[in-house]
Amino acid sequence: MDFGGGDEVRFERIGAAGVVTLTRPKALNAVTHRMVLALSRALEAWKDDASVALVVIKGEGRAFSAGGDILHIYEAGKAGNPPIEFFADEYRLNLAISRFPKPYVALVDGIAMGGGVGVSFHGSHRLLTENAVFAMPEVGIGFFPDVGGSYILPRLKDAFGFYLGLTGTRIRQGDALWCGLASHAIRQTDIEVIVAGLADTGDADATCDRFAVQADCETDADTRAAVARHFGHDTLDATLNSLRSAADTGDAFAAKTLETMLARSPTSVRVAHRQIATGAGYDMAECMRMEYRIVSRMLAGHDFYEGIRAAIIEKGATPAWRPDQLGAVAPEMVDAYFAPLAEELSL
Incomplete structure (x- = not known):
């Protein structure tokens, strides 16, 4: 089947399933336009299509999808042509997945970040193997947890989504199952038989439940409680003060988390906190319109390109954020990212 994906994504009809395979393994299946x-x-x-009972999406190689095609976005933006249409189409796709009227089964084996999260975690069934790694590390490159992060993250258990979005922390199968990101934990060796079962029966619930396994949290209970305590505050400043107070008493987790957040783009951290908090009261379409407003401003700004330069172009360089302190990011500066656009995202 050919929907115009070329050699980047393969589409197959296998029994009752429409099977999507991301086929850019050398690029860790980074999502392109x-x-x-x-x-x-x-x-x-x-x-x-009555003959398609459900959709399955998986990745080829060692990653599910490590994100979006960041280098292309960087080059286009630096050339004065920020690829806003890529984001518009990506956000429409994220919404379409969340609204898809049939089971949408994501088989996540390996890394799922950024754009890879957008094509998987809005689905009805989110199966993670023991090799799966989830992260939304965008604040570390001067960006924000988009592709529907504003819908997903505030709905995770015990403020865990704020922690993930504001630090970029990577989590694995057990944590993802506990907090609500994953619907099922599975074994990597069962992927092909799961696909066959889905294709044979067209029954996502029964097949996924049949192959589900137990997976313990990788993050211990004390740390999860600390996340809930520090990140459950209404404001970012309250979270930072909570972490500082604990760090001053010798709390290693609080000190490390605070250090991580202070190294991220100050603008991104403030924008991301408001984005996640606001998303808690929005439906998915409202979240995507909000994210489109934010990305339109970030593509015209400094920190996103600076973050990519430091992390990807010059690999490991220290980014020079503007401003470089959280206290210098005034409320009106954050407000500007959320202000209505002359041309809003059409959905």
Whole structure:
């Protein structure tokens, strides 16, 4: 089947399943505009196709999808042509996945970050193997946890989403199952038989439940309680003060978490906190419109390009954020990222 994905994404009809395979393993299946458009076409075709009972998405190679095609975005933006249409189409796809009227089964084996999160975690069934790694590390490159992060993160258990979005911390199968990101934990060796079972039966619930395994949290109970205590405050400053107070008493977790947050883009951290807090009261469509407002401003700013330069172009360089302190990011500066656009995202 060909929905215009070329050699970047493969579409197959296997029994009752529409199977999507991300096929850029050398690029860790980073999501491109071509992939976004192809998957959007496939979902549009399959949603009313009575012969397709469900959709399965998986990645080829050692990653599910490590994010978006950041280098292309950087180069286009620096050339004066920020790829805003890529984000518009990506956000429409994220919304389409969340609204898909049939089971959408994501088989996450390996890294799932950024754009990879957007094409998987809005689905009805989110199966993570023991190799899975979830992260939303965008504040570390002067960006924000987009692709629907404003919908997903505030709905995780015990303020865990604020912790993940504001620090970029990586978590694995057990934590993802505990906090609500994953619907099932599975074994990597069962992936192909799960696909076969889904294709044979067209029954996502029964098949996924049949292969589900127990997975203990990788993060211990005391640390999870600390996350809830520090990140459960209404404001970012209250969270920072909570972490500082604990760090002053010798709390190693609080000290390390505070150090991590202070190294991120101050603007991104403040924007991300408001984004996640606001998203708690929004539906998915409202979240995507909000994120489109934010990304439109970030593509016109400094920190996103500086973060990519430091992390990807010059690998390991120290970014020079503007401003470089959280206290210098005034409320009106944050407000500007959320202000209505002359041309809002059409959904």
